[in-house]
Amino acid sequence: MMRGSLIGAVIAREWRTRVVKRSFLIGTLLMPILAVGVLAGTVLITQATDTTNVVLVEDAPGLISRVDPATGQQVPRCPGCFPERDKLTYRFTREAPADSIWLEEGFTVLVEYDGSVLQNRAGYLVYDKSPGMTAKRNIERDLSKAMEHARVLESTELDWQAYQRLKFELNLIDREANGDMARTDGGGEEVRGFIGFFFSALLFLVLSVYGGMILRSVVEEKSNRVVEVLIAAVRPEELLLGKVIGMGAVALTQLVAWSVLSTLAFSAFQFVFDSGALGASLPGQGEVPTDLLTAMAENEITSILLDINWTLMALSTIGYFIGGYLLYGSIYAAVGGSVQSEQEGQGMVIPIIMPLMFAYIIGSGAMSNPEMGALTWLSWFPLTSPVIMLVRVAVGVAWWEVVLSWGLLMLSARIVLGLAGRAYRFGVLHTGKSSGWSLLLQWIRGHGS
């Protein structure tokens, strides 16, 4: 058997013993189901609460409505204050009937207030079933404008149109300067920064969890005394490489499985949603938009998902996972070889994990300011680049920077892998009570104990 096949056998064992396991299968299946479930829940709840509301406004003091002489109906004094909205219509009255009657007449909501409303700015929203947050917000907005109209007429010399003309709101539109090139549309960095941080946080989590798994695996092989049989057949460096790659393959399997299963689950949900099959099942729901993407775009949270360049982010995450995992996984393995227990190892990895934690904290700050200067340097530095560069990729970064950063990361990983292999060679046979960084550094320099 060639050396590569030996490493292959180690990789296969590491992969098989972890992937062919009930806990792994459950975790892998559950994650996409939960993710799509949360998305589906958000969209459906939004849709469910976004029911058609017919609002009866009991304008007892006659502030915002009047009787139309032509029809005898109560109509708004300021028709422009009630813009046409989907699933929201108003009727006005000076005196509302009993609850059972207006509910029977098809109204879903009753708004009531008295003459003091202009002073105390409070009224009541009466309903049988909640109209939902969006509807409530729109009702408040429309009635506030109508009340404002009433106050303007009551307390100023201006007419409503003049007041409207004097009102001023500054709206800043983002544009990006590109040197001598034409300016381009800007904006959205914060949202993109948030998206980048989500992926970098995911990578931080995966690196920490799977790094810890390597440490545990090495300590286990030492404690159950398998290691001497192994290194009689495989070089310690090859064993370390096999373990790191094997465990990394487990993580990649999970990431890829999550991606594929999430896509499938999303597609399935999209198919069901778009077919309209969910419409009838929604409580108090008349019509549901037949397009899931449109429904997602209407929600502040789910609309962010539509802004993500999933292919770019998935490829970047996998690329930086490979480099980051080889780098940190090797260190975890070397530490695992130098200690006698997992607890001891966890204590030793704290200084190693610090740069990654630092990157995570900086990455969270980068959400609000994704173009801060320090990010550039940190996204090139191998110990922080896996986490930081993902934020920058999401916001937008020159391709050569990504190549440089990833190249430096892979080069560092290769060097660290070699050094870790040397330490591991001595460490796995070390059973003495002494351990620690000085011993580890001594082994890296090639001096056994």
Added chain:
Amino acid sequence: MTTALSIAQLEKSYGAQRVLNGVSFEVPKGAIVGLLGPNGAGKSTLIRSIMGIVEPDAGSIHLEGRPWSREVVRGIGYLPEERGLYKDMRVGDQAVYFARLKGMAKSDAVSALRHWFERLEVEGWWDKKVSDISKGMAQKIQFICTVVHDPGLLILDEPLSGFDPINARRIIDEVRALASSGTSILLSTHDMPSVERLCDEVVMLNGGKVVLSGGADALREAGWSGQQEVVFKGNDIAFTNALGTLGHLDGITVEASGGLRRAQLRLREGVPPGQLLQALGGAVEVNEFVKIRPTMESLFIQAVDQTAAETSAP
């Protein structure tokens, strides 16, 4: 080619501590060679050097006449003293994994393992997890993993530890069978009776040096200093008179039945046992006449004491 393993002037130090100091010996093909020595004698370092786990500072190792290399070493069956199995893996999967690390194709490994599992009567354990089997059973699995690839040279470090007497006998029989089929075996152990029962040759290490080596029988013969045991029927005075100046009588005990008497004595240097037998012939009725050779344990202690005395001498 008659040697399976040849070691010449092997040296290894850890810092200022010299663990192997010019160790040389050979394991002939098909022989069982016992590697003996007190704790800290350098046995584990020697074995790890052979297996490439530790890199010696000087000296040479030849396997089957070929210089040491990774590929050649992989042919060795190695059962280390510090051994174990993955607790969360199934026994069969684990055995196949170790066989594959020894260079076997998966199908060959499965077929050879099935044969060994049946032979050692553990075939029902193939699908069990290691955590579900007993320590003795795990030891059997480890032994199988060591021999499954039909190695030309076996290095067994305390192979009987953890076995009950019945299973220990079973393993000894298997080791003997392997040796008779041509496998060379280096057996490191503190279990002296098994050395006497199994080993053709012995290498004794102390302080990183070979202090005694040779054929097991030859060493015991060489270590014989005239001890003799005689079971006879007759008069004690007649026996003592017949012994005369041929040797020194250590004592005579009366056997429980049959009126037999058992005498322990030490022949004078240069007196052959036959001469005593001839002298006793006319005086008493000799039922047993046994040459008492030293045990491996006494040779071992003697060699260790002698080295300690030489080291402490000014």
